[in-house]
Amino acid sequence: MKAAFALFVLSATAAGAAALAPGVESPQRAQMNWMLHCQGCHRADGTGNEGGTPNMAGDVARFLSVEGGREYLIRVPGIANAGLPNDQLAELLNWTLATFDAEHVPADFVPFSKEEIAAGRTRPYVSEAADVRAALREGFKTN
Numbered sequence: 001m002k003a004a005f006a007l008f009v010l011s012a013t014a015a016g017a018a019a020l021a022p023g024v025e026s027p028q029r030a031q032m033n034w035m036l037h038c039q040g041c042h043r044a045d046g047t048g049n050e051g052g053t054p055n056m057a058g059d060v061a062r063f064l065s066v067e068g069g070r071e072y073l074i075r076v077p078g079i080a081n082a083g084l085p086n087d088q089l090a091e092l093l094n095w096t097l098a099t100f101d102a103e104h105v106p107a108d109f110v111p112f113s114k115e116e117i118a119a120g121r122t123r124p125y126v127s128e129a130a131d132v133r134a135a136l137r138e139g140f141k142t143n
């Protein structure tokens, strides 16, 4: 299931199209939103910048495997405060996970919905994101 998912994403990318993934209605719109709202900090390829934006390539979906990780992904300021409606933000987050770290998306992953985004983004982290992030990463497996 996981391998099939990864293959699906890979072949879509290899074909020159943006990644297709669960919870992504329009990969083109998601990629455009990424360019407009996110890549200034995260870079086009998700590798982040020296100013403190962490790399998410090959890494970001690992948050889905630890308790509290799903909530973290919604409440992180770059997401919670993005100038996007809940449905497009859910799509963008699902696209982000599939595009930059399909390898770590769990087989039983349930895509983010606009309702889950709406509820989570009412409580954005203010200054605690880095500490929450560090604590969650303690729970990551080493592989």
Ligand code: HEC
Binding pocket: 034, 037, 038, 039, 040, 041, 042, 052, 053, 054, 055, 056, 060, 073, 076, 077, 078, 079, 082, 092, 093, 096, 129, 130, 133
């Ligand atoms: C102003 C710079 C900035 C912008 C714009 C931004 N982010 Fe971030 N993002 C960060 C930083 C810094 C972190 C690490 C947590 C923290 O300290 O806020 C982060 C963390 C994340 C994470 C959690 C992954 C991790 O490794 O911690 C995700 C997912 C994410 N951002 C997605 C997005 C998306 C999607 C957008 C666009 C809607 C976006 N970000 C816009 C700076 C930014």
